[in-house]
Amino acid sequence: xxxxxxxxxxxxxxxGLGEGTGWSRxxxxxxxxxxxxxxxxxxxxxxxxxxxxxxDLVVWPETPSQVQALVRWADTxxxxxxxxxxxxxxxxxxxxxxxxxxxRVMVDLKRLKRVRSLDRESMTVWAEAGIIxxxxxxxxxxxxxxxxxxxxxxxCSSLGGYLATRSAGQLSTKYGKIEDMVLALETVLPNGExxxxxxxxxxxxxxxxxQLLLGSEGTLGVFTAACLQVHPLxxxxxxxxxxxxxxxxxxxxxxxxxxxxxxPAVMRIYDKIETSLTIPSERLGxxxxxxxxxxxxxxGTQAMAAxxxxxARRIADSxxxxxxxxxxxxxxxxxxxxxxxxQQLILSHDRLMLDTFEIAATWDRLSHVYExxxxxxxxxxxxxxxxxxxxxxxxxxxxxxxSHSGLKAxxxxxxxxxxxxxxxxxxxxxxxxxxxxxxxxQKSAWLPKEKGAFIQIYExxxxxxxxxxxxxPGKMGL
Amino acid sequence: MASILKTALTPVKWASKQLLNRTLLRFPGGDAHDPVxxxxxxxxxxxxxxxxxxxxxxxxxxxxxxxxxxKEKRWPGKAAAGGELWPLYGCTGCGRCTEYCIYGMPVAExxxxxxxxxxxxxxxxALDTRVTEEMDSVGDLAAEWGELxxxxxxxxxxxxxxGSAGVVRVREPKELHYLRSEGIEAELDWExxxxxxxxxxxxxxxxxxxxxxWLVAESVWLSxxxxxxxxxxxxxxxxxxxxxxxxxPYHRGKDCIDTGGEGAYRYLFPEAAAVMARDFWxxxxxxxxxxxxxxxxxxxxxxxxxxxxxxxxxxxxxxGLRLAEGSEE
Numbered sequence: 001x002x003x004x005x006x007x008x009x010x011x012x013x014x015x016g017l018g019e020g021t022g023w024s025r026x027x028x029x030x031x032x033x034x035x036x037x038x039x040x041x042x043x044x045x046x047x048x049x050x051x052x053x054x055x056d057l058v059v060w061p062e063t064p065s066q067v068q069a070l071v072r073w074a075d076t077x078x079x080x081x082x083x084x085x086x087x088x089x090x091x092x093x094x095x096x097x098x099x100x101x102x103x104r105v106m107v108d109l110k111r112l113k114r115v116r117s118l119d120r121e122s123m124t125v126w127a128e129a130g131i132i133x134x135x136x137x138x139x140x141x142x143x144x145x146x147x148x149x150x151x152x153x154x155x156c157s158s159l160g161g162y163l164a165t166r167s168a169g170q171l172s173t174k175y176g177k178i179e180d181m182v183l184a185l186e187t188v189l190p191n192g193e194x195x196x197x198x199x200x201x202x203x204x205x206x207x208x209x210x211q212l213l214l215g216s217e218g219t220l221g222v223f224t225a226a227c228l229q230v231h232p233l234x235x236x237x238x239x240x241x242x243x244x245x246x247x248x249x250x251x252x253x254x255x256x257x258x259x260x261x262x263x264p265a266v267m268r269i270y271d272k273i274e275t276s277l278t279i280p281s282e283r284l285g286x287x288x289x290x291x292x293x294x295x296x297x298x299x300g301t302q303a304m305a306a307x308x309x310x311x312a313r314r315i316a317d318s319x320x321x322x323x324x325x326x327x328x329x330x331x332x333x334x335x336x337x338x339x340x341x342x343q344q345l346i347l348s349h350d351r352l353m354l355d356t357f358e359i360a361a362t363w364d365r366l367s368h369v370y371e372x373x374x375x376x377x378x379x380x381x382x383x384x385x386x387x388x389x390x391x392x393x394x395x396x397x398x399x400x401x402x403s404h405s406g407l408k409a410x411x412x413x414x415x416x417x418x419x420x421x422x423x424x425x426x427x428x429x430x431x432x433x434x435x436x437x438x439x440x441x442q443k444s445a446w447l448p449k450e451k452g453a454f455i456q457i458y459e460x461x462x463x464x465x466x467x468x469x470x471x472x473p474g475k476m477g478l
Numbered sequence: 479m480a481s482i483l484k485t486a487l488t489p490v491k492w493a494s495k496q497l498l499n500r501t502l503l504r505f506p507g508g509d510a511h512d513p514v515x516x517x518x519x520x521x522x523x524x525x526x527x528x529x530x531x532x533x534x535x536x537x538x539x540x541x542x543x544x545x546x547x548x549k550e551k552r553w554p555g556k557a558a559a560g561g562e563l564w565p566l567y568g569c570t571g572c573g574r575c576t577e578y579c580i581y582g583m584p585v586a587e588x589x590x591x592x593x594x595x596x597x598x599x600x601x602x603x604a605l606d607t608r609v610t611e612e613m614d615s616v617g618d619l620a621a622e623w624g625e626l627x628x629x630x631x632x633x634x635x636x637x638x639x640x641g642s643a644g645v646v647r648v649r650e651p652k653e654l655h656y657l658r659s660e661g662i663e664a665e666l667d668w669e670x671x672x673x674x675x676x677x678x679x680x681x682x683x684x685x686x687x688x689x690x691x692w693l694v695a696e697s698v699w700l701s702x703x704x705x706x707x708x709x710x711x712x713x714x715x716x717x718x719x720x721x722x723x724x725x726x727p728y729h730r731g732k733d734c735i736d737t738g739g740e741g742a743y744r745y746l747f748p749e750a751a752a753v754m755a756r757d758f759w760x761x762x763x764x765x766x767x768x769x770x771x772x773x774x775x776x777x778x779x780x781x782x783x784x785x786x787x788x789x790x791x792x793x794x795x796x797x798g799l800r801l802a803e804g805s806e807e
Contacts, residue, residue: 021533021749027561028546032537042518049553060534087536088520110534130534134525142728155522155578277495337522341580344518348505 097474
């Protein structure tokens with residue numbers, strides 16, 4: 001019986017996409033593209049070994065017009081398309097849904113990797129969706145500029161992925177999240193049309209199409225490029241560390257900073273457990289007496305960074321928050337990506353699970369959300385927490401969970417149970433269930449619970465964009 | 479009371495951290511260079527891999543390739559289901575991933591070794607054809623395979639020379655790398671990083687190169703195999719003293735980008751290698767009029783990829799400019 005992969009007539013693929021370089025259905029290629037970095041899939045690999053591929057063809061277009069041609073081809077070939085960046089998502093957004101009856105074609109955008117143009121007057125850059133974040137940042141740095149977007153996955157994630165998931169970076173409190181950086185999206189719609197969503201920093205000419213498409217996780221179109229605002233590289237950085245007795249005092253302090261209009265590039269509260277397990281005591285200094293560590297970094301012109309840092313210290317003094325000096329901040333800065341390498345230490349051990357959970361809530365609920373999620377029973381495990389993205393009206397909490405599956409038959413089963421519990425606890429406490437990782441497969445069933453009636457409206461929007469439901473079907477709660 | 483508690487808990491915390499470091503926070507077996515470290519890694523090295531950037535193919539990222547070794551070790555035959563592990567050949571050997579890996583994973587060394595166990599018929603065919611076409615390259619290409627007769631003979635001759643001395647002294651950086659990857663102690667027979675001028679030919683070289691700006695294709699093989707003792711800055715300095723105008727590439731030093739011309743990669747993945755060469759040139763083409771490469775093969779590859787419009791010269795052919803022992807004249 002022919003496989004789904006065999007059903008695809010590759011000789012009808014658009015011109016310029018040759019076998020091996022432009023497309024492949026080699027088994028090892030299909031296996032690679034059958035998962036992203038969703039920890040559940042890694043646990044499945046560890047427990048069950050290499051699985052059968054769930055993708056039937058991978059294509060690598062090199063230009064927006066090739067993407068357009070592919071989209072039109074998908075209609076005639078009757079296949080589904082899943083846009084793919086660097087596969088660094090942690091929620092399974094690129095993993096084909098089980099309910100896809102048509103052959104599944106992964107459209108890997110990484111060959112669209114150019115920085116097209118730089119406009120120093122408007123301080124914008126047009127960059128293609130397949131460019132890896134670090135390569136874009138280095139290109140800008142060579143020009144004395146920065147995007148200001150530093151997700152901890154910057155070395156292994158793509159611009160298209162940022163756009164598809166509404167990503168956030170470590171310096172977001174100053175530079176904003178991806179939605180704050182995008183002026184326009186260049187997108188191939190499911191009808192094959194190439195559109196650009198904007199032309200000005202703001203417009204009242206109807207709804208904001210950029211914001212509708214951002215975070216749609218490949219269900220409404222394929223991003224081919226984006227126009228982003230850029231900044232001059234900062235002249236100066238100030239690193240300040242603070243200590244508080246507990247998270248409540250830390251939240252009060254950071255809330256005050258934000259509501260007074262101070263905008264640190266980096267602000268991170270580490271709860272007691274994360275402080276004691278992840279921060280070397282010599283970095284905390286003698287002024288730290290246990291409790292929570294707070295890292296802040298102010299950057300910009302010499303004067304601005306100094307004024308904001310000075311104001312932060314003044315507020316800290318007035319709230320009896322200990323100032324720990326610059327060492328904590330400089331240590332964090334030098335090792336800010338190291339934590340990403342730690343996951344394989346835990347995951348290399350059988351029976352252990354590791355994952356992260358990022359939520360956001362308004363200030364009035366934040367403490368309750370923190371306690372509710374921390375109160376979830378992980379079995380034999382530990383849950384760390386830090387707060388890393390701040391707003392005038394609230395903040396994000398980033399939980400790290402590591403747990404042993406104990407006597408359960410499978411770690412995957414244990415993983416599912418833990419996730420059911422923490423999602424339920426966070427929802428009950430009033431948080432949104434994703435701040436920046438996105439929905440994917442992991443939270444797809446929870447999206448209707450959080451968004452209620454809007455899911456039915458989204459279904460209509462999806463049908464309007466994609467009447468044949470070819471684009472990453474089965475996602476976003478649909 | 480609080481400070482008493484803190485003092486009492488300090489040894490407990492210390493002991494807990496020590497236990498964690500010895501159990502969970504280390505790889506099973508204690509080997510940070512086991513392929514399992516790559517299989518579950520978020521792959522912070524992938525932005526640096528020329529093969530990944532040129533092809534966009536996640537199967538030939540460092541993690542993609544190393545994961546195959548993990549899967550093959552733990553579930554032999556299951557990943558490829560009887561097929562060949564061809565992605566193991568998708569590495570150029572540049573080692574840039576190792577530069578960025580927090581564990582210093584020797585990806586190139588591990589993959590090159592694994593190729594001896596997991597042969598790829600397609601590669602064999604490509605290389606055999608080239609072997610007959612470029613006889614002077616046989617030794618280097620053969621070194622990557624480890625089993626072709628010429629490499630074995632060279633290795634045997636070298637070991638004979640070493641005799642009971644224990645350490646083999648060689649002249650070629652590539653041979654050094656190869657022997658070390660075989661676990662044989664070896665060192666260069668000369669001080670790396672020094673360039674010797676053929677004074678009599680300087681005028682000819684100056685005439686050939688003057689009037690143009692030369693983009694220096696810093697070779698990953700050169701700088702890494704010489705343990706970074708010689709790099710693009712050194713070489714540019716040498717040329718600039720000759721009065722030649724050089725352009726340091728956008729990607730240099732630790733970020734030295736592979737142009738795809740060294741080793742077997744160029745023959746196994748010609749389209750990707752051509753993309754690497756073109757990407758290298760495109761980034762700096764506004765600043766330069768031509769390219770200087772460090773080896774015959776790199777130069778030939780760049781000429782083929784960039785076409786006749788872009789002049790390419792090979793460094794050691796520059797009228798006597800060559801790597802050698804001794805000091806500069």
